[in-house]
Amino acid sequence: xxxxxxxxxxxxxxxxxxxxxxxxxxxxxxxxxxxxxxxxxxxxxxxxxxxxxxxxxxxxxxxxxxxxxxxxxxxxxxxxxxxxxxxxxxxxxxxxxxxxxxxxxxxxxxxxxxxxxxxxxxxxxxxxxxxxxxxxxxxxxxxxxxxxxxxxxxxxxxxxxxxxxxxxxxxxxxxxxxxxxxxxxxxxxxxxxxxxxxxxxxxxxxxxxxxxxxxxxxxxxxxxxxxxxxxxxxxxxxxxxxxxxxxxxxxxxxxxxxxxxxxxxxxxxxxxxxxxxxxxxxxxxxxxxxxxxxxxxxxxxxxxxxxxxxxxxxxxxxxxxxxxxxxxxxxxxxxxxxxxxxxxxxxxxxxxxxxxxxxxxxxxxxxxxxxxxxxxxxxxxxxxxxx
Amino acid sequence: xxxxxxxxxxxxxxxxxxxxxxxxxxxxxxxxxxxxxxxxxxxxxxxxxxxxxxxxxxxxxxxxxxxxxxxxxxxxxxxxxxxxxxxxxxxxxxxxxxxxxxxxxxxxxxxxxxxxxxxxxxxxxxxxxxxxxxxxxxxxxxxxxxxxxxxxxxxxxxxxxxxxxxxxxxxxxxxxxxxxxxxxxxxxxxxxxxxxxxxxxxxxxxxxxxxxxxxxxxxxxxxxxxxxxxxxxxxxxxxxxxxxxxxxxxxxxxxxxxxxxxxxxxxxxxxxxxxxxxxxxxxxxxxxxxxxxxxxxxxxxxxxxxxxxxxxxxxxxxxxxxxxxxxxxxxxxxxxxxxxxxxxxxxxxxxxxxxxxxxxxxxxxxxxxxxxxxxxxxxxxxxxxxx
Numbered sequence: 001x002x003x004x005x006x007x008x009x010x011x012x013x014x015x016x017x018x019x020x021x022x023x024x025x026x027x028x029x030x031x032x033x034x035x036x037x038x039x040x041x042x043x044x045x046x047x048x049x050x051x052x053x054x055x056x057x058x059x060x061x062x063x064x065x066x067x068x069x070x071x072x073x074x075x076x077x078x079x080x081x082x083x084x085x086x087x088x089x090x091x092x093x094x095x096x097x098x099x100x101x102x103x104x105x106x107x108x109x110x111x112x113x114x115x116x117x118x119x120x121x122x123x124x125x126x127x128x129x130x131x132x133x134x135x136x137x138x139x140x141x142x143x144x145x146x147x148x149x150x151x152x153x154x155x156x157x158x159x160x161x162x163x164x165x166x167x168x169x170x171x172x173x174x175x176x177x178x179x180x181x182x183x184x185x186x187x188x189x190x191x192x193x194x195x196x197x198x199x200x201x202x203x204x205x206x207x208x209x210x211x212x213x214x215x216x217x218x219x220x221x222x223x224x225x226x227x228x229x230x231x232x233x234x235x236x237x238x239x240x241x242x243x244x245x246x247x248x249x250x251x252x253x254x255x256x257x258x259x260x261x262x263x264x265x266x267x268x269x270x271x272x273x274x275x276x277x278x279x280x281x282x283x284x285x286x287x288x289x290x291x292x293x294x295x296x297x298x299x300x301x302x303x304x305x306x307x308x309x310x311x312x313x314x315x316x317x318x319x320x321x322x323x324x325x326x327x328x329x330x331x332x333x334x335x336x337x338x339x340x341x342x343x344x345x346x347x348x349x350x351x352x353x354x355x356x357x358x359x360x361x362x363x364x365x366x367x368x369x370x371x372x373x374x375x376x377x378x379x380x381x382x383x384x385x386x387x
Numbered sequence: 388x389x390x391x392x393x394x395x396x397x398x399x400x401x402x403x404x405x406x407x408x409x410x411x412x413x414x415x416x417x418x419x420x421x422x423x424x425x426x427x428x429x430x431x432x433x434x435x436x437x438x439x440x441x442x443x444x445x446x447x448x449x450x451x452x453x454x455x456x457x458x459x460x461x462x463x464x465x466x467x468x469x470x471x472x473x474x475x476x477x478x479x480x481x482x483x484x485x486x487x488x489x490x491x492x493x494x495x496x497x498x499x500x501x502x503x504x505x506x507x508x509x510x511x512x513x514x515x516x517x518x519x520x521x522x523x524x525x526x527x528x529x530x531x532x533x534x535x536x537x538x539x540x541x542x543x544x545x546x547x548x549x550x551x552x553x554x555x556x557x558x559x560x561x562x563x564x565x566x567x568x569x570x571x572x573x574x575x576x577x578x579x580x581x582x583x584x585x586x587x588x589x590x591x592x593x594x595x596x597x598x599x600x601x602x603x604x605x606x607x608x609x610x611x612x613x614x615x616x617x618x619x620x621x622x623x624x625x626x627x628x629x630x631x632x633x634x635x636x637x638x639x640x641x642x643x644x645x646x647x648x649x650x651x652x653x654x655x656x657x658x659x660x661x662x663x664x665x666x667x668x669x670x671x672x673x674x675x676x677x678x679x680x681x682x683x684x685x686x687x688x689x690x691x692x693x694x695x696x697x698x699x700x701x702x703x704x705x706x707x708x709x710x711x712x713x714x715x716x717x718x719x720x721x722x723x724x725x726x727x728x729x730x731x732x733x734x735x736x737x738x739x740x741x742x743x744x745x746x747x748x749x750x751x752x753x754x755x756x757x758x759x760x761x762x763x764x765x766x767x768x769x770x771x772x773x774x
Contacts, residue, residue: 002433002664004410005657007420017419017653023391028415028654032404032588033394034732046389066590067454067631068649074631097613102630104612195650201419203453203590203652225491226484226738241628243489244454244461260737262455263582265590266404267415268655270392277389345421350647351613 010339013360013375014347015145015320016173017195017202020271021278021365024200027270035264043273044254044264050276054175054198055190055208056284057182061247062208063254064272066265069172069193071245072205074102076168076189079217079247080137082238083107088135088165090121092151093144094350095170103139106241111135117352118311118322120151127159137166143174143317145196146350148310148359150178150317157186166213172196175206176279177291177319177363188213194268197291197319199364200275204268209247221248227260291318294362294372301376302360305383310357319367322349322357326383331355334382342378397726400748400762401734402532402707403560404582404589407658408665408752411587414657422651430660431641431651437663441562441585442577442595443671444569448634449595450641451659453652456559456580458632459592461489463555463576466604466634467524469625470494475522475552477508479538480531481737482557490526493628498522504739505698505709507538514546524553530561530704532583533737535697535746537565537704544573553600559583562593563666564678564706564750575600581655584678584706586751587662591655596634608635614647678705681749681759688763689747692770697744706754709736709744713770718742721769729765 012018033040044063051062065072077099081087087108089099092115100112113129115121130138138160143150153169160167168189171180175190177197182190191207194200209217220237240246244262252259279287295318299309302323310322325331331348335358338344347359362372399405420427431450438449452459464486468474474495476486479502487499500516502508517525525547530537540556547554555576558567562577564584569577578594581587596604607624627633631649639646666674682705686696689710697709712718718735722745725731734746749759 001668002437002660004664005414005417005430005660007418007430007657008426009418010420010424012419012421014421017421017650020419020654025416025418025654027392029412030392030394031396031412032399032407032582033397034399034401034404035589036735037397037726037732039395043392043394050389067458068652070649071454071458071631074629078629094613098611098630101612105626105628105630193650195419195653201652201654202422202650203655224485225488226481239492241492242461242465242632243485243492244458245629245631262457263404263580263589265455265588265655266582267407267412267588267658268590268652270394271654273389273392277391281388339424345424348423 009343011344011371011374013366013371014345015359015361016363018361018363018366020201021199023278024271024274027274028267030270032266036258041258043269047269047273048254050273050280051206051208053280054206054276055182056184057208059208059210061214061251063250064269065205065207065245065250066262066268067205068202069205072191072207073099073170075207075245075247075250076191077102077139078106078242078245079240080166080168080189080213081106081108084109085137086111086133086135087137087139088113088129088133090126090140090151091115092120092147092149093117093141094146095141095144099139099170117147118149120149120312120315123152123155126156130159130163130165134163135165137168139168140170142169142171142180143178145173145320145359146353148317148320148322149312149315150174154185161186166216173320174317176287178317179288182208194272194275197364198275198279200271204265204272206272217248224249291362291367294367295319295321297369297372298360298362298376301372305380319363320359320361322359324357325355329386331358337382338378341382344375344378396730398731398758398761400753400758401732402746402748403750405748405750405753407588408586410665411658411661414661415654417657419653423645428645430656434656434660435641437660437667438593438595440667441593441663442569443571444595446595446597448601448638450637451656452592452594452632452637453649453655454592455589456592459578459594460486460557462594462632462634462637463578464489464526465493465629465632466627467553467555467576467600468493468495471496472524473520473522474524474526475500475516475520477513477527477538478502479507479534479536480504480528481533482528482531486526486557504534505536507536507699507702510539510542513543517546517550517552521550522552524555526555529556529558529567530565532560532707532746533740535704535707535709536699536702537561541572548573553603561704563674565704566675569595581659581662584751585662585666587658591652591659593659604635611636678749678754681754682706682708684756684759685747685749685763688759692767706750707746707748709746711744712742716773718745724769725765728769731762731765
């Protein structure tokens with residue numbers, strides 16, 4: 001007979017999921033409510049308001065997509081992209097490729113602009129590409145955990161507006177860990193996930209969109225079969241190719257109209273609500289500084305051990321650090337020993353970096369000196385045993 | 388300042404979500420694990436095995452889709468339907484319309500076969516329609532909570548095989564509450580959600596598919612951009628239009644290859660694991676009988692109060708009951724009074740039934756005599772106060 005899960009205590013120092021804040025885990029055991037219960041609708045409104053704080057926006061449409069971070073990337077792209085639309089994707093790691101992939105499946109004509117892994121794009125390169133290609137949408141990662149790089153974005157919103165392009169930012173890996181003022185930077189749609197700097201479990205994906213994006217999405221709104229009222233007219237644009245990830249419908253569900261769509265994932269909403277509440281209680285700037293301190297401490301410790309860091313350090317994300325696996329060391333054996341002997345997980349790598357670097361996260365609840373020091377000591381111990 | 392959620396205790400007797408089993412809520416607060424942690428991969432294998440028990444199948448591909456029940460409906464349809472494919476949808480309530488809607492968005496040519504609400508289809512009608520239309524896929528609800536009807540399905544699998552059609556069954560509302568032997572009835576793909584008879588929170592959707600369906604899906608498998616190995620070949624069919632809901636990729640993620648796709652929703656997986664474990668510990672047949680007893684008790688109580696039931700009682704689902712709102716009674720006022728005075732939620736209705744019936748669920752953890760009796764007493768009290 002299969003027994004109840006009894007997960008061992010791990011210190012999760014990979015690129016996510018990380019250990020959820022115990023206060024977030026606690027709310028997940030609270031009793032469920034009906035999705036149209038006035039108290040639950042109030043929690044939904046509060047979640048919108050809390051994530052406005054987290055995204056630094058006044059966007060009315062600030063909501064949760066019921067899936068992991070990737071579901072919100074697809075919700076953004078499938079709702080914004082009409083088949084045949086030109087989409088420009090600056091690719092500086094695996095999650096750039098993911099946006100190429102999703103945009104193509106949405107029927108977009110995609111141009112991928114590639115930067116060498118471990119670097120980011122100078123703003124001029126992006127500006128030139130946008131002026132030349134004239135995309136309807138630019139879809140870019142803020143931070144790409146696969147390379148540990150963060151793309152500077154402060155001017156990209158302005159450039160996109162000048163070219164009449166929409167800008168979607170995938171902030172899965174950075175929201176809550178790095179400054180990302182959505183309104184000040186004129187970002188049209190931004191999404192994330194709970195399992196990184198927000199300190200929650202994967203399975204709920206906060207998303208915000210402004211009026212520019214809402215206009216495009218609402219033009220394409222089609223009422224669901226079985227919910228259409230007599231005489232009600234559909235939008236003019238081509239129907240959004242997904243129902244589950246149709247942001248027009250998700251917006252109607254989150255609006256005061258409360259139109260039936262999916263059944264909001266109750267416990268995940270409690271978790272998302274608590275993640276944002278804890279972050280805003282600490283204060284965004286304090287949380288960003290805490291991530292930076294944890295990163296600095298980790299970097300100092302790794303250098304003191306004689307380890308080499310991966311990538312352009314000027315653009316390293318403060319919440320994940322790439323470490324070059326020393327010559328002659330079996331990277332996977334080290335990871336296994338860390339997990340088995342010390343209960344600590346660090347990350348492996350993808351594609352061109354497979355077997356070349358480890359990735360160590362200092363995110364959310366784990367962006368703490370104790371977690372960093374424990375990881376450094378354990379890594380030192382494991383490496384010493386192999387020399 | 389927005390406070391931590393503090394949901395009031397409710398007795399949720401609507402058509403779902405219902406109160407989660409306290410044992411399920413408890414596992415949701417357990418610590419997270421990394422998605423490739425050997426212990427977590429073991430929990431995924433166990434979840435597959437547990438749901439094989441729940442679905443009464445030996446299907447290798449038995450897994451969770453990371454979203455609410457609707458995400459798995461779309462995963463099934465978007466992965467099975469190639470643009471231009473003929474799809475037949477027997478519609479006997481709102482959730483039939485939903486499958487028409489999703490299949491159309493997947494590019495299918497859809498024929499909707501409609502039954503009067505409150506009734507189901509005689510098997511001959513379905514057989515005739517399949518022979519005539521020759522669909523590649525038949526997509527049907529097992530139970531449709533909007534009308535409280537359950538479609539008999541025991542012969543439909545054979546009929547579909549004879550016509551070389553695949554059969555998808557949406558068992559969101561019935562899995563765990565009614566017998567649905569997937570292998571014995573030759574159902575090709577079946578999906579559900581946790582928040583009804585399985586007694587869990589919404590946000591994870593169990594799905595099983597057999598080799599007939601796997602063959603079609605694998606033919607369409609395309610590797611994700613950024614994960615393709617040199618020389619690796621893509622499938623031949625048209626690419627599946629979603630990445631997040633691409634079952635070929637989700638199968639690779641759940642397989643021993645453990646190919647990276649989404650990040651499995653850790654806490655929701657714990658919940659899904661526990662839901663199935665509790666159900667199998669009780670025994671499927673005992674759970675079905677418990678649902679039937681709860682339904683019988685509810686029906687007897689409602690009749691004793693002189694209330695009229697909705698729809699063809701021979702085909703009523705045992706886990707939800709439609710009650711005709713008596714003449715002169717404001718149905719919404721009654722629902723509000725039940726919630727405010729008694730902390731009990733019952734369901735309203737959609738479309739042609741709006742304002743005409745209440746829907747009372749007796750599902751999962753709430754298919755218990757105490758819950759039924761408390762609901763009957765409260766309804767009697769509220770109705771008496773209005774006479």
